[in-house]
Amino acid sequence: MSSPTSSASLLLCVLVKSATIQSSDNEYYSYVVLKIDNVKSTTSVVKGQQPNWEQEFY
Numbered sequence: 001m002s003s004p005t006s007s008a009s010l011l012l013c014v015l016v017k018s019a020t021i022q023s024s025d026n027e028y029y030s031y032v033v034l035k036i037d038n039v040k041s042t043t044s045v046v047k048g049q050q051p052n053w054e055q056e057f058y
Helices: none
Strands: 016-020 034-035 040-041 053-058
Touching: none
Parallel strands: none
Antiparallel strands: 016 053, 034 040
């Protein structure tokens, strides 16, 4: 008998929203790298102390 998930696909959704950098310098360039097993995804580069991405990764 097979397991219940053997014929079904599992889906993971990660939402990258925002960050806050605590510094007086506004010359920050930020991005997020999401790595799960051998899959790697990267957000766009955003300048400033409060970067905002609103990106979803499936």
